[in-house]
Amino acid sequence: MSEVVVECTGLTRTYDQDSVPVYALRGVDVSIMKGDFVSLSGPSGSGKSTLLNIIGGLDRPDGGEVVVSGTRLSTLSDSALAELRLHKIGFVFQAFNLIPVLSAHENVEFILQLQGVGSALRRARSTAVLDSLGLSQMSHRRPGELSGGQQQRVAIARAIVTNPALLLADEPTANIDSATTEELLSLLQKLNREQGMTIVTATHDPMVMSYTTRKIKLHDGMIEEDESAVVV
Amino acid sequence: MNIKLLYQLSVRNIFRHKRRNIMLFAAIAVAVAGVSSMNTLIRGFQADMLDSAVSNLTGHLKVYAPGYRDDPSIERSFRLEDGFQPDIPADKLLGWAPRIRVPAVIMSERETRGVQLVGVNPEAESISFLADVPIDGEGLSATQDDRILVGAELARQLETKVGRRLVIITQGADGLNRERGFRIAGIYDAQGTGLEKIYVFTGLARLQQMLDSDAITEISVRLKEEPQKASVKQLLIETFANMEVMDWQELEPQVAAMYLFADGAIYIWFILMMSALTFGLVNTLVATVMERVKELGMLRALGMRNRMVISQVVLESTIIMSVGVVVGLLGGYLIYLSMSDGIDLSSFSAGVEMVGMSTHLQPVLLVDDFVLVASMSLGLGFLASVYPAWRAVKIKPLDAMRH
Ligand SMILES: Nc1ncnc2c1ncn2[C@@H]1O[C@H](COP(=O)(O)OP(=O)(O)OP(=O)(O)O)[C@@H](O)[C@H]1O
Numbered sequence: 001m002s003e004v005v006v007e008c009t010g011l012t013r014t015y016d017q018d019s020v021p022v023y024a025l026r027g028v029d030v031s032i033m034k035g036d037f038v039s040l041s042g043p044s045g046s047g048k049s050t051l052l053n054i055i056g057g058l059d060r061p062d063g064g065e066v067v068v069s070g071t072r073l074s075t076l077s078d079s080a081l082a083e084l085r086l087h088k089i090g091f092v093f094q095a096f097n098l099i100p101v102l103s104a105h106e107n108v109e110f111i112l113q114l115q116g117v118g119s120a121l122r123r124a125r126s127t128a129v130l131d132s133l134g135l136s137q138m139s140h141r142r143p144g145e146l147s148g149g150q151q152q153r154v155a156i157a158r159a160i161v162t163n164p165a166l167l168l169a170d171e172p173t174a175n176i177d178s179a180t181t182e183e184l185l186s187l188l189q190k191l192n193r194e195q196g197m198t199i200v201t202a203t204h205d206p207m208v209m210s211y212t213t214r215k216i217k218l219h220d221g222m223i224e225e226d227e228s229a230v231v232v
Numbered sequence: 233m234n235i236k237l238l239y240q241l242s243v244r245n246i247f248r249h250k251r252r253n254i255m256l257f258a259a260i261a262v263a264v265a266g267v268s269s270m271n272t273l274i275r276g277f278q279a280d281m282l283d284s285a286v287s288n289l290t291g292h293l294k295v296y297a298p299g300y301r302d303d304p305s306i307e308r309s310f311r312l313e314d315g316f317q318p319d320i321p322a323d324k325l326l327g328w329a330p331r332i333r334v335p336a337v338i339m340s341e342r343e344t345r346g347v348q349l350v351g352v353n354p355e356a357e358s359i360s361f362l363a364d365v366p367i368d369g370e371g372l373s374a375t376q377d378d379r380i381l382v383g384a385e386l387a388r389q390l391e392t393k394v395g396r397r398l399v400i401i402t403q404g405a406d407g408l409n410r411e412r413g414f415r416i417a418g419i420y421d422a423q424g425t426g427l428e429k430i431y432v433f434t435g436l437a438r439l440q441q442m443l444d445s446d447a448i449t450e451i452s453v454r455l456k457e458e459p460q461k462a463s464v465k466q467l468l469i470e471t472f473a474n475m476e477v478m479d480w481q482e483l484e485p486q487v488a489a490m491y492l493f494a495d496g497a498i499y500i501w502f503i504l505m506m507s508a509l510t511f512g513l514v515n516t517l518v519a520t521v522m523e524r525v526k527e528l529g530m531l532r533a534l535g536m537r538n539r540m541v542i543s544q545v546v547l548e549s550t551i552i553m554s555v556g557v558v559v560g561l562l563g564g565y566l567i568y569l570s571m572s573d574g575i576d577l578s579s580f581s582a583g584v585e586m587v588g589m590s591t592h593l594q595p596v597l598l599v600d601d602f603v604l605v606a607s608m609s610l611g612l613g614f615l616a617s618v619y620p621a622w623r624a625v626k627i628k629p630l631d632a633m634r635h
């Protein structure tokens with residue numbers, strides 16, 4: 001009934017560490033539907049980041065296939081992958097990864113500039129997004145002048161300003177305190193509920209899992225558990 | 233591609249490391265100022281060299297009878313019609329002079345020397361060094377003047393002075409020797425150049441009379457601008473169909489070689505000054521890229537294309553170079569202005585005179601040289617960014633997340 005945003009089949013990924021093979025993913029099959037709010041959890045080294053990176057087109061699997069919004073990623077060149085990331089996927093990283101020499105507003109506008117959006121529309125959209133995340137007061141500040149939670153909100157603003165089909169977050173709350181974490185989570189929840197944004201986030205944090213509607217547990221590169229909560 | 237965005241990012245990144253980049257700007261500016269002001273001196277040196285070459289007796293162009301250069305005698309001569317004027321446009325011709333130049337022996341009571349005896353029309357010699365050389369005694373007054381003008385060094389060797397008589401022996405048009413006494417009208421001081429020992433001047437008509445000839449052995453032509461010589465040479469070749477027409481580069485091959493060498497010196501000097509700097513620039517740019525591995529990786533992860541990553545590094549390099557170059561050229565110009573009265577080289581005069589230069593070096597600013605320095609510097613800035621840009625492109629998006 002719902003539209004499939006990400007379709008993974010038989011994903012494997014093996015790293016060579018000092019010529020010892022490390023099996024990061026050992027056959028992952030998963031479909032993520034439009035409007036899903038997914039947490040990927042599991043012990044350290046279970047393959048959460050690897051899976052996110054492969055879904056986001058930052059890394060390529062050794063076996064299996066990923067389809068994002070109908071596009072088979074294995075058919076894309078590196079630059080076509082970059083293009084896909086630019087237009088279809090929003091990223092939020094653990095370290096906030098804003099451009100230090102640009103203000104919050106400019107950081108958000110930056111990605112629209114990369115997309116080639118005209119300046120008036122760019123300004124309107126980034127202002128609107130920053131407002132909706134409660135950042136309008138500090139939009140002219142540079143990342144160094146913002147708290148960790150504020151920086152991460154700017155990073156989320158940057159990730160969603162392009163209206164991506166998919167928002168990927170790798171431990172977005174790992175570096176911020178629990179009060180701010182709750183603030184961010186309700187923000188993500190709002191995006192998910194009101195705009196139907198599809199969100200996949202890797203996390204260790206039980207608080208994050210309490211917000212997500214679908215909880216996938218990885219263990220040793222395989223899906224151990226995949227449970228959907230009943231959406232109220 | 234969004235230039236404004238790249239520009240903004242580059243400028244901000246440069247400001248991020250103010251101190252490091254100010255040092256780099258300063259180094260570039262000093263080098264550019266050094267190179268461009270040095271160029272004005274080299275050009276001044278060239279102009280001086282050219283000026284002394286064409287004003288000794290060479291002129292920009294000369295016409296000889298065939299064979300004269302191998303056997304300079306009155307037999308290899310030619311005649312001009314009465315009232316002859318060369319057919320050279322007035323905007324090119326500074327002046328021309330007919331002369332006889334023959335080998336002769338000159339004798340005082342004590343010494344004998346071999347010289348070149350030159351018959352001149354003093355009015356026409358405004359084109360040669362005779363016009364402004366300091367003279368002890370009097371210069372020649374007319375083509376009929378039967379006195380002679382000798383160089384200071386020759387006078388010293390002959391142990392003679394103004395007003396004394398000297399005997400000159402030379403071969404007449406009939407192949408027989410003529411011997412005649414001449415009174416010294418004046419002694420010219422050509423600042424120790426070789427000219428002083430070689431050239432003895434007298435009136436042209438007077439010398440023709442002595443040689444029993446109405447011919448001349450050369451015409452010397454002085455132009456307003458050096459580059460005009462090619463077209464005028466062609467003109468003279470047409471006018472003097474059976475004569476040899478030669479330009480100063482053919483007549484003074486050593487000076488011509490020095491002149492060319494000075495052209496090359498401008499490039500050598502530039503490369504010496506700027507190559508060290510280029511390494512500094514490459515270093516700084518690589519450091520800038522390496523400091524930003526995470527940031528650049530993140531930009532790649534978000535979908536920034538290779539082209540933009542490269543453009544950003546190139547732009548940053550170009551901005552740094554441009555600022556340095558502009559400040560440097562300004563500095564070079566100021567140095568040039570401060571030298572605009574010329575530089576006195578008389579403390580090195582012995583060495584300077586040996587290469588045939590005057591003791592006063594007047595710098596010459598050619599706009600083309602400034603443009604050349606600017607464009608070569610920008611070219612270097614561009615080259616310097618190739619390797620750092622390549623490093624930046626090699627950064628993998630995942631590097632942004634691993635730390
Ligand atoms: N670039 C790499 N080179 C070698 N091994 C790697 C590389 N990236 C990941 N691995 C290995 O693959 C496995 C899965 O790593 P991954 O980062 O996906 O785990 P994770 O679940 O995200 O862990 P964490 O909770 O610590 O972030 C681990 O054993 C890790 O050491």
Ligand SMILES: [Mg+2]
Pocket residue numbers: 048049050170202
């Ligand atoms: Mg991880």
